[in-house]
Amino acid sequence: MVWRTARQLHDALAGRVLTRSDFRVPRYATSDLTGRTVSEAASRGKHLLIRVDGDLTVHTHLRMDGSWRISAANSRPLTDHKIRLVLANTQWLAVGYQLGIVELIRTSAEERALGHLGPDLLGPDWDAAEAVRRLVAEPQRPIGEALMDQTNLAGIGNLYKAETLFLRGISPWQPAGEVPKLDEMVELARQLLDANKERIGQVTTGNPARGQETWVYGRAGRPCRRCGTPVRRANQGQPTQDRVTFWCPRCQPGALPMA
Numbered sequence: 001m002v003w004r005t006a007r008q009l010h011d012a013l014a015g016r017v018l019t020r021s022d023f024r025v026p027r028y029a030t031s032d033l034t035g036r037t038v039s040e041a042a043s044r045g046k047h048l049l050i051r052v053d054g055d056l057t058v059h060t061h062l063r064m065d066g067s068w069r070i071s072a073a074n075s076r077p078l079t080d081h082k083i084r085l086v087l088a089n090t091q092w093l094a095v096g097y098q099l100g101i102v103e104l105i106r107t108s109a110e111e112r113a114l115g116h117l118g119p120d121l122l123g124p125d126w127d128a129a130e131a132v133r134r135l136v137a138e139p140q141r142p143i144g145e146a147l148m149d150q151t152n153l154a155g156i157g158n159l160y161k162a163e164t165l166f167l168r169g170i171s172p173w174q175p176a177g178e179v180p181k182l183d184e185m186v187e188l189a190r191q192l193l194d195a196n197k198e199r200i201g202q203v204t205t206g207n208p209a210r211g212q213e214t215w216v217y218g219r220a221g222r223p224c225r226r227c228g229t230p231v232r233r234a235n236q237g238q239p240t241q242d243r244v245t246f247w248c249p250r251c252q253p254g255a256l257p258m259a
């Protein structure tokens with residue numbers, strides 16, 4: 001999702017001069033990028049980076065509800081109170097809604113701002129061995145939480161966590177240090193993300209028909225597609241995160257959530 005958004009922003013903004021910049025967050029309310037050229041837009045994990053000449057990067061993060069919409073310039077009134085950032089050139093208008101992070105940083109300091117992120121599953125410098133090393137660094141941590149921690153590896157959201165664990169037959173509550181073949185698990189997650197990066201919906205079953213897209217994600221109480229056992233749903237992880245998970249207790253035996 002983020003990878004695709006970055007590409008759309010890149011197509012609309014890169015190589016063009018900004019004719020409008022409107023930061024609707026208090027800290028940057030007076031910042032103005034008008035007249036500067038966007039060099040590129042890229043994703044790093046779930047972070048979006050829009051690089052602008054003059055060593056500036058607009059760093060945004062979608063968090064739970066954020067989105068970007070791109071349309072022809074001047075095509076829409078911009079009165080929605082959910083708007084956090086507007087960037088436009090003579091041809092295109094990019095509007096960020098409900099963004100979890102909006103900040104302006106030095107491009108040369110991006111590493112410092114984002115350096116805590118683990119290897120990016122869709123990045124050019126993806127490093128499976130490093131991701132596995134980070135995952136097992138806290139061996140008691142439930143694997144469902146560890147996979148979502150962007151400091152271990154960057155890019156896995158709730159859906160891909162649940163689907164990867166199902167396909168590997170691993171309970172989300174299994175301690176990370178006890179999960180066999182983590183290298184194969186992260187490779188599977190990378191393949192699922194890669195297969196979906198240009199798609200609007202997210203499909204892990206190979207079947208894009210409505211209601212058939214996933215194995216367990218969003219299917220609480222419905223029969224497992226493999227064994228018929230009702231799919232379970234429970235909260236997992238820190239309260240501030242998107243924390244619900246789904247699993248089949250028969251296909252994914254092992255540790256269970258605390259009652």
Ligand SMILES: [Zn+2]
Nearest residue numbers: 224227248251
């Ligand atoms: Zn099952």
